[in-house]
Amino acid sequence: MAVKILYFAWVRERVGKTEEVVEPPAEVTTIADLVAWLKGRGEEYAYAFENETVIRAAMDQLHVHRDAVITGAGEIAFFPPMTGG
Amino acid sequence: MAVKILYFAWVRERVGKTEEVVEPPAEVTTIADLVAWLKGRGEEYAYAFENETVIRAAMDQLHVHRDAVITGAGEIAFFPPMTGG
């Protein structure tokens, strides 16, 4: 399944790209699985996600938890805790 | 002791004047005493103060309770609960 991934703020800086389309294998079914799989793709990912529990995720522009099922998602984003307002 | 009395809102309307200078006898020492004494001055006062506990008082432009001692006051005001803001 191809899925578009977006990165923001220091997650973006560490990964070194703003977005990409990836095709994780079928056994990657949750946000947590996706993070684990991304970490195996290179040290820039391992660095970006080194403290996994800090990273927030959104699926199709909605905040989701680590155990959210990603099947059918068009767009998944990873970012640090928000500091707007 | 001569003291200036001010009336506001419906207390003013019932008494029929905005202010007056009165000279209560020496035994009138508190706000409550003054109210009781004023009520004896005529039915307009009795009407204005008929529900005494509702009426608020200020002495020299500071909110005071019924048992406040009025000796030395330059200006005493009576009015309904406030409805500003």
Place this chain on the structure above:
Amino acid sequence: MDERIAETIAETVPAIVPIVRIQAEPFDAAAEASALVRGRTDVGAVVTFTGLCRDEGGRLAALELEHYPGMAQAEIARVAGEAARRFPLQGLVAIHRYGVIRPGEEIVLVVAVSPHRRAAFEAADFMMDWLKTKAPFWKREHPLGEAETGGWVSSKAEDERAADRWVR
């Protein structure tokens, strides 16, 4: 000035002097707020409260606000001074109008300025709750389509309860 004296003063005197005005004329809320912030780069939060005259479902032509001139100024200044002592403010304005005010027109303004939003929100909230119960103003209704002036607005128990939230 002796440094110890300066420190003592800093601890006991509020850092700001609130601006309080009692007036018949309309006010410009935006101008009051920007006057507090202009030229500063240390402000983080501005909370502006404006209270307006409602027509009460089309029933009212106007409200008439009577006040106790000297005490209105003094009492709102006391409430503002207490707000400045309780909250870390960089600026505070309170303006209360009197006279005949029509639906849609402004009655009262509070602007609170602080580095952080919590203090600005709480100071404005505190000011309004205490103004309602302590400032010597009385509202009288002018009903629409009647020659006679209407009755005096009654005070609300909920306003007393709101003010009690801040008692400590």
Place this chain on the structure above:
Amino acid sequence: MDERIAETIAETVPAIVPIVRIQAEPFDAAAEASALVRGRTDVGAVVTFTGLCRDEGGRLAALELEHYPGMAQAEIARVAGEAARRFPLQGLVAIHRYGVIRPGEEIVLVVAVSPHRRAAFEAADFMMDWLKTKAPFWKREHPLGEAETGGWVSSKAEDERAADRWVR
């Protein structure tokens, strides 16, 4: 329309549609507030919150706000919709800027309008608490006098706690 259907809609659909804008340009807080009130005679309270960029004791030249474009709009609209459901509002505006913002400039605006002050205060307060923790914006510091861009601003535990006040 069938009356029962109309009642059901009135219960489930917020009475107002909040205005939400994400923009690089400055906003005019006073114009936004008066647009909500103009021509109305049933408004009693207007609460305006403006959040500004601070220089942090002279340390900062600017803040740079990165955002997630589509989601920023959608998420603030969701928060505003929740505010409109929780509080009896007559109008609600939320504007959040992105890009480079210098000390003294405005970052965020919330205006809440209601017949009574409590709802207007609480709605503005609620909006800001939830914006802080849910709107996808990230602040980066540009320190004064350095060619390099500074670090990302860390999120605050106190902002999480502030948002938790509204959980029910």
